[in-house]
Amino acid sequence: MFATHRVKLTALLVAANAGLILHLLVGEIKPVLAWDWLDIAGEGGSALLLLLWTCLLLKSRPAGHVTNLLFLGLACLFFSLFMDSVDEFVALPDAITWDGWLESGPMPISFVLLTMGIFHWHREQLAINEQMRNRERVFREHRHFDKLTPLGDANYLRTQLQLALGEAAEEQQPLSLIMLDMDGFSRVNRGYGHAEGDRLLQVLTQLMLLNLRQHDLLCRLAGDRFVIVLPQTGEQQAQVLATELSQAVRSLAYKSSRHGERMDLTATVVALMAREEGSEALLQRLNITMARAKQSLTMHCGRQTG
Numbered sequence: 001m002f003a004t005h006r007v008k009l010t011a012l013l014v015a016a017n018a019g020l021i022l023h024l025l026v027g028e029i030k031p032v033l034a035w036d037w038l039d040i041a042g043e044g045g046s047a048l049l050l051l052l053w054t055c056l057l058l059k060s061r062p063a064g065h066v067t068n069l070l071f072l073g074l075a076c077l078f079f080s081l082f083m084d085s086v087d088e089f090v091a092l093p094d095a096i097t098w099d100g101w102l103e104s105g106p107m108p109i110s111f112v113l114l115t116m117g118i119f120h121w122h123r124e125q126l127a128i129n130e131q132m133r134n135r136e137r138v139f140r141e142h143r144h145f146d147k148l149t150p151l152g153d154a155n156y157l158r159t160q161l162q163l164a165l166g167e168a169a170e171e172q173q174p175l176s177l178i179m180l181d182m183d184g185f186s187r188v189n190r191g192y193g194h195a196e197g198d199r200l201l202q203v204l205t206q207l208m209l210l211n212l213r214q215h216d217l218l219c220r221l222a223g224d225r226f227v228i229v230l231p232q233t234g235e236q237q238a239q240v241l242a243t244e245l246s247q248a249v250r251s252l253a254y255k256s257s258r259h260g261e262r263m264d265l266t267a268t269v270v271a272l273m274a275r276e277e278g279s280e281a282l283l284q285r286l287n288i289t290m291a292r293a294k295q296s297l298t299m300h301c302g303r304q305t306g
Contacts, residue, residue, distance in 0.1 A: 008058065008068075012075045016082050019102055023083075027092040040088050047081040050074055066124055069117030076110035146220045148198055149205040157219035157227055161279040164217075164229050168274065175231055176238035176273045177282065179290050180208070180245060182224035183266045183297070192256055200263075203254060211248050212241075227286070235273035242271040268293050 054074045061067045083102040092099050146153045152160065161177075168175040182204070189197040201224060208218055208226065217229040230238050249267040256263060270289045274282050 008071055008075075009055075012054070012078070015075075015079055019079065019083050020086055023086050023090040023092065023099070026096060027090040030089055030091050034091075036088055040085065043081050043088065044085040047078055047085055050078040050081060054078065066117055066120045069113050069120065073110045073112075073114030073117055076106035076113065080104065080106040080110065149202055149220055151205060151226075152217070152219040154219070154221050157217075157221065157229070158279050158283070160217055160219075161229055161282065164231055165274060165279060165282070168231065173232045174234045174273055175229070176233045176235055176271060177286050178228040178230065178238055178242045178245065178269060178271045179221070179286050180226045180228070180242075180249075180267050180269045181290055181294065182249075183268055185224040188263065192258060196256060196258070199257065200254060200265075203252070204249065207248055207252055208245060211245055225290075227283075233273075235271065238271035238273065242269040245269050268297055 054071060057067070057070055057074065061070075080103055083099070087099060087103065145151065145156065164175055167173075185197065185200075188200055201220075205218070205220075205226075208228070212218060212228065215231055217231075219227050219229070221227045228241075230241065233241075246267055246269040249265050252265055254263050254265060255261065268290065270286070270293050272286060272289055277285070
């Protein structure tokens with residue numbers, strides 16, 4: 001603090017001592033019996049508290065315009081009270097009138113400076129509070145982000161889906177969902193290890209993001225299952241997007257990190273449009289649709305094998 005603001009503190013102490021020396025040069029020290037202890041305690045104590053406030057201000061704030069205004073306001077108020085306290089110890093000749101200016105002159109200036117400083121401090125604090133709220137919001141949301149991929153998790157999906165449903169109802173716009181589930185993903189973990197499976201999920205995440213629109217929301221529901229929220233999208237358009245995602249996964253030339261061989265990847269992708277229902281009911285209907293699609297795929301593969 002003293003290294004940064006030593007010029008301010010030095011100037012304040014020089015001004016206070018100059019006022020004291022000026023009183024001593026032209027006046028006489030009053031006898032102790034003439035001292036008004038109540039005024040001394042009130043004015044002197046207030047001056048000491050203002051000096052303490054000034055030190056705390058300089059210690060807690062960086063140098064700058066707002067700090068300068070607050071310091072100058074407190075410094076003028078301190079100087080005024082200090083001169084008023086000195087007057088309790090030193091008697092000046094009646095011809096002297098400048099002592100009144102030293103005692104009362106800085107007072108209105110101090111309040112003007114303090115008002116300006118507090119006003120700018122208020123605006124500064126509002127900006128800081130807004131930044132803190134944003135950081136807090138981001139922190140809360142990041143607790144609901146998937147640890148493997150840069151996507152929201154199931155809890156984040158439910159929160160955003162509820163908001164999207166409300167906006168769709170208010171704007172009378174359609175809203176659809178897509179669910180993507182990798183086929184036989186467990187074989188990747190068994191055959192290549194979980195590290196390879198994690199790497200594949202990260203690649204798939206980037207692939208899907210590249211094939212989605214800017215306002216679509218991709219979340220990782222669990223494992224190798226993803227859900228995409230499609231605002232202002234009807235079921236027919238959602239089906240087209242689902243087909244494109246399925247083709248993108250099938251066309252992905254993913255090479256394993258172990259031997260570099262290409263893995264044949266497929267995914268079951270289903271799409272449906274929201275009705276007049278809540279987020280949980282919509283997700284349940286989507287899961288049922290996916291289960292039926294998986295069952296149909298298993299039966300189809302069984303017939304081909306037989």
